[in-house]
Amino acid sequence: MYQNYTINQLCLPIDLEIKLEENDFAHAIVQFVDSIPDAVFLPYYQSMGRPQYHPRMLLSVILCAYIQGVYSGRQIQNMLIDSIRMRYLSQDQIPNFRTINRFRVHPIMNDILDHSFIQFRELLVQSGLISGSALYIDGTKIEADANKYSFVWKKSILKYKDNLDQKALENYQQMVETKILPELIDDLKDELSIEEIERIRQSLEEKEEQLIEAIDQTETVEERKLLRKEKSEVHKQKKQFDNFAQRKMRYEEQLVIMGVRNSFSKTDHDATFMRMKEDHMLNGQLKPGYNIQLATENQFALAYDCYPNPTDTRTFIPFLEKIESKIGLPENIVADAGYASEENYCYVLDETESTPIIPHQGYLKEKKRAHKQNQFHRDNWPYNELDDYYICPNQKRVVFSHYSQRKDRNGFVRNFKIYECEDCTGCPLRE
Numbered sequence: 001m002y003q004n005y006t007i008n009q010l011c012l013p014i015d016l017e018i019k020l021e022e023n024d025f026a027h028a029i030v031q032f033v034d035s036i037p038d039a040v041f042l043p044y045y046q047s048m049g050r051p052q053y054h055p056r057m058l059l060s061v062i063l064c065a066y067i068q069g070v071y072s073g074r075q076i077q078n079m080l081i082d083s084i085r086m087r088y089l090s091q092d093q094i095p096n097f098r099t100i101n102r103f104r105v106h107p108i109m110n111d112i113l114d115h116s117f118i119q120f121r122e123l124l125v126q127s128g129l130i131s132g133s134a135l136y137i138d139g140t141k142i143e144a145d146a147n148k149y150s151f152v153w154k155k156s157i158l159k160y161k162d163n164l165d166q167k168a169l170e171n172y173q174q175m176v177e178t179k180i181l182p183e184l185i186d187d188l189k190d191e192l193s194i195e196e197i198e199r200i201r202q203s204l205e206e207k208e209e210q211l212i213e214a215i216d217q218t219e220t221v222e223e224r225k226l227l228r229k230e231k232s233e234v235h236k237q238k239k240q241f242d243n244f245a246q247r248k249m250r251y252e253e254q255l256v257i258m259g260v261r262n263s264f265s266k267t268d269h270d271a272t273f274m275r276m277k278e279d280h281m282l283n284g285q286l287k288p289g290y291n292i293q294l295a296t297e298n299q300f301a302l303a304y305d306c307y308p309n310p311t312d313t314r315t316f317i318p319f320l321e322k323i324e325s326k327i328g329l330p331e332n333i334v335a336d337a338g339y340a341s342e343e344n345y346c347y348v349l350d351e352t353e354s355t356p357i358i359p360h361q362g363y364l365k366e367k368k369r370a371h372k373q374n375q376f377h378r379d380n381w382p383y384n385e386l387d388d389y390y391i392c393p394n395q396k397r398v399v400f401s402h403y404s405q406r407k408d409r410n411g412f413v414r415n416f417k418i419y420e421c422e423d424c425t426g427c428p429l430r431e
Contacts, residue, residue, distance in 0.1 A: 274310035
């Protein structure tokens with residue numbers, strides 16, 4: 001005996017929810033999306049035209065597809081037809097793949113993502129899945145979908161720009177000295193601006209037209225010969241200054257795109273060239289990519305951001321500032337030695353109420369036997385705290401001399417204490 005199976009039999013429509021199990025993750029998606037305030041979705045509302053698909057529905061089906069590893073708009077549309085779970089979340093509405101893709105790139109998605117992480121953390125705390133007492137920060141590099149040979153280097157741009165400025169200034173001064181052009185710039189500086197280069201080019205173009213007219217009106221052979229020679233020089237300079245203007249404009253645009261970075265990709269301006277963890281050729285090749293920072297607790301991602309800096313040290317403070325503005329900082333900030341720097345330690349201790357749990361970069365080395373048995377390392381010397389001096393392996397006192405300061409690339413000032421030995425004359429250990 002078979003179970004009842006009749007495709008052509010008309011059935012009453014029923015709620016698809018009863019076909020889902022109680023522990024199905026679709027219920028968690030509904031609970032999560034419903035917790036996002038209505039004000040977040042208001043910018044998506046339009047009073048004109050046909051009724052829109054509700055943004056909560058679109059967000060729900062996108063999250064459901066992402067959980068199952070589906071990211072294509074067309075495949076999400078197919079899932080809305082085939083999947084009971086997706087049909088329940090969309091309430092039998094089937095938006096077109098174009099609608100799904102437009103929603104994903106809509107400007108309100110930034111606010112939706114920010115509020116999503118806030119509500120996600122609150123639900124985790126309420127469910128007892130996280131304590132909210134610590135954040136575990138780590139980063140990873142993701143390779144960009146860009147040509148790995150489309151690099152633009154800041155040092156090269158600055159070098160080419162300096163050579164261009166020097167050449168343009170020399171050509172202009174030479175033309176003024178030879179009286180090809182009058183002085184067009186009153187306050188001459190070390191370099192010519194794009195507007196000044198364009199003004200010189202226009203003057204050369206006018207000069208060339210005047211020489212052409214003079215050649216046509218002159219009947220003397222020698223005079224025509226001199227005018228043609230002068231016109232040839234003016235035409236040559238005009239082409240050069242036309243090239244100067246285009247190149248200088250391109251260099252300045254590239255420097256604006258680059259910002260504080262040292263490189264970018266021509267096919268993906270947001271990507272920076274950096275070393276990836278996967279180096280299959282073992283040659284340390286730089287590839288365009290992004291530095292993704294994640295803050296987690298109990299394997300739940302609570303915050304994220306994307307940075308162009310290849311090192312984690314310089315992303316730590318801006319990442320914490322973003323987290324503090326969104327969800328606040330917990331009692332403890334946990335990270336690996338890649339985030340260890342005096343600037344980062346000082347920021348957490350002085351600017352926040354959190355405690356940094358970050359080992360310094362020499363922590364593992366200090367635990368090794370070779371380090372502990374190294375008699376020339378300062379950490380292994382006897383120290384007199386009262387008089388502030390060390391005893392070197394030659395049993396001489398190394399006393400405090402003076403304070404010193406150094407400023408790093410980020411402008412952070414580091415303070416150092418300089419110690420000097422009282423007498424190193426004839427020391428048998430110096431060599």
